[in-house]
Amino acid sequence: MSATPQERLEVSISINGRRYKAPVEARKTLADFIREDAHLTGTKLGCEHGVCGSCTVLIDDAPARSCLTLAAQADGHRVRTVESLTEGQELNGLQRAFREQHGLQCGFCTAGFLMTATALLEENPTPTRDDIVETVSGSLCRCTGYQTIIAAIEQAAAEGAADTQKHDEQEGDVL
Amino acid sequence: MKAAKFKYVAPRSLEEALGHLGSDPDAKVLSGGQSLMPLLAMRLAAPSVLVDLQHVPGLNAIEDIDNAVRIGARVTHRAVEHSELVARRVPILSLAARHIAHPQIRSRGTFGGSTAHADPSGEWPTVLLAVGATMHLQGAAGRRDVHADDFFVGPFTSSMEPAEILTQVSVPATWDRWSFQEAAVKAGDYGLALVAAVASVENDTITDARVSVGAAVGSVTRLREVEQLLIGAAPDLNTAERAARVATDSVKPISDIHGSSDYRRNLVGSLVKRAIVELKNGA
Ligand SMILES: Cc1cc2nc3c(=O)[nH]c(=O)nc-3n(C[C@H](O)[C@H](O)[C@H](O)COP(=O)(O)OP(=O)(O)OC[C@H]3O[C@@H](n4cnc5c(N)ncnc54)[C@H](O)[C@@H]3O)c2cc1C
Ligand code: FES
Numbered sequence: 001m002s003a004t005p006q007e008r009l010e011v012s013i014s015i016n017g018r019r020y021k022a023p024v025e026a027r028k029t030l031a032d033f034i035r036e037d038a039h040l041t042g043t044k045l046g047c048e049h050g051v052c053g054s055c056t057v058l059i060d061d062a063p064a065r066s067c068l069t070l071a072a073q074a075d076g077h078r079v080r081t082v083e084s085l086t087e088g089q090e091l092n093g094l095q096r097a098f099r100e101q102h103g104l105q106c107g108f109c110t111a112g113f114l115m116t117a118t119a120l121l122e123e124n125p126t127p128t129r130d131d132i133v134e135t136v137s138g139s140l141c142r143c144t145g146y147q148t149i150i151a152a153i154e155q156a157a158a159e160g161a162a163d164t165q166k167h168d169e170q171e172g173d174v175l
Numbered sequence: 176m177k178a179a180k181f182k183y184v185a186p187r188s189l190e191e192a193l194g195h196l197g198s199d200p201d202a203k204v205l206s207g208g209q210s211l212m213p214l215l216a217m218r219l220a221a222p223s224v225l226v227d228l229q230h231v232p233g234l235n236a237i238e239d240i241d242n243a244v245r246i247g248a249r250v251t252h253r254a255v256e257h258s259e260l261v262a263r264r265v266p267i268l269s270l271a272a273r274h275i276a277h278p279q280i281r282s283r284g285t286f287g288g289s290t291a292h293a294d295p296s297g298e299w300p301t302v303l304l305a306v307g308a309t310m311h312l313q314g315a316a317g318r319r320d321v322h323a324d325d326f327f328v329g330p331f332t333s334s335m336e337p338a339e340i341l342t343q344v345s346v347p348a349t350w351d352r353w354s355f356q357e358a359a360v361k362a363g364d365y366g367l368a369l370v371a372a373v374a375s376v377e378n379d380t381i382t383d384a385r386v387s388v389g390a391a392v393g394s395v396t397r398l399r400e401v402e403q404l405l406i407g408a409a410p411d412l413n414t415a416e417r418a419a420r421v422a423t424d425s426v427k428p429i430s431d432i433h434g435s436s437d438y439r440r441n442l443v444g445s446l447v448k449r450a451i452v453e454l455k456n457g458a
């Protein structure tokens with residue numbers, strides 16, 4: 001069976017354990033799908049061409065820029081956004097460390113840093129400072145000067161506080 | 176910025192993918208999207224159809240074949256970086272992978288995408304030229320193999336036809352010594368200069384060598400004068416210093432806001448010296 005190229009197509013993406021189905025334009029990015037179709041606005045868009053890292057999410061548990069992935073490419077894949085880190089109002093350990101170390105000021109970049117750090121700590125719960133610096137070098141922050149972000153990730157690692165809980169898939173069409 | 180409209184298709188076989196490319200001259204392959212998506216967002220590229228290779232079987236393996244390691248086009252930078260087979264048989268790839276962008280890009284960007292993109296600042300094009308890799312291409316008419324010397328023909332230009340797909344790259348595992356050197360302003364940035372060097376050594380004499388430079392030049396280039404000097408010489412500090420001088424004199428660097436041509440010329444010299452010292456020590 002051979003598929004025909006489509007300008008609009010139906011995608012089905014698991015985001016934070018819930019399945020979101022919607023018809024989208026082929027050119028729609030995963031970032032726009034997350035914000036506009038799934039209405040999860042924690043993920044922020046800075047540059048929209050892969051340079052700033054603020055749109056970072058986890059696709060199949062690996063950190064990725066959601067502005068450089070099409071919603072169509074993410075069809076059938078698992079995505080986690082910053083909203084997955086916490087249930088309700090309680091901050092998880094990593095988020096608390098960002099707050100305690102002043103790892104954010106305006107907060108625009110924060111969701112991207114949190115997801116990048118989550119991926120790092122899931123893969124390597126005891127990163128060296130160099131590992132942390134290397135990882136955060138992929139994201140831009142115009143406010144903090146980075147030292148407090150690095151300190152926050154160090155604190156979270158020391159406390160073993162990364163949220164490694166992966167949500168169980170819940171079925172049901174949301175859209 | 177948002178991309179202009181295009182159509183999307185994710186074929187399940189190579190034949191089907193080739194069919195889509197063959198039936199529309201403005202159709203383009205989509206692999207990791209880490210170079211193509213920014214071009215679309217800035218509207219520097221406006222393909223009619225994107226043919227996503229993610230479900231095409233047979234493009235995801237890293238295989239040990241006789242004298243080479245064969246890497247599928249869809250293998251991510253990250254998978255190359257973490258491959259034990261690559262580290263053991265073609266360690267220059269493990270060394271270079273760490274210089275490619277950031278973890279968030281390496282998890283999506285692919286070996287084949289970067290090779291096909293033929294970015295003059297790309298780590299893979301620079302390394303593949305130095306090791307003398309072979310690109311395996313598939314077109315509607317059949318398969319063909321292209322040596323790296325004939326593949327990278329200019330900035331962002333390869334000798335692939337628009338309706339061909341790069342399926343695998345064979346990286347020779349036969350070199351005795353390897354070195355990869357890069358100068359970048361900060362970790363993950365595109366480099367200002369890249370140097371890759373490989374050599375065969377017998378009885379403390381270099382019997383064969385290839386050296387390439389990326390980023391500092393308009394398109395990835397072999398430093399043939401340096402190679403000539405190395406062959407027959409001993410892999411020692413004296414050779415490294417002479418090689419650095421020859422590199423500085425023979426390279427034709429570009430000049431842009433990131434670095435003047437004089438600055439890059441000196442960078443290339445320093446990196447060549449470091450590379451030859453590393454060959455001396457063995458890698
Ligand atoms: C912020 C940032 C920093 C970066 N830094 C670096 C860096 O330091 N070094 C570096 O080398 N790269 C860097 N990159 C680019 C990255 O490595 C890309 O992954 C790579 O250049 C392209 O691979 P891709 O799989 O993403 O290909 P895509 O973007 O999907 O495709 C790139 C091009 O190749 C074509 N193509 C892809 N696959 C095939 C195939 N199998 N057959 C035929 N044609 C094909 C496409 O049609 C397109 O024209 C960076 C990217 C970003 C966003
Ligand atoms: S918005 Fe995606 S990297 Fe800047």
Ligand code: FES
Nearest residue numbers: 105107141142143
């Ligand atoms: S906190 Fe403002 S950009 Fe990082």
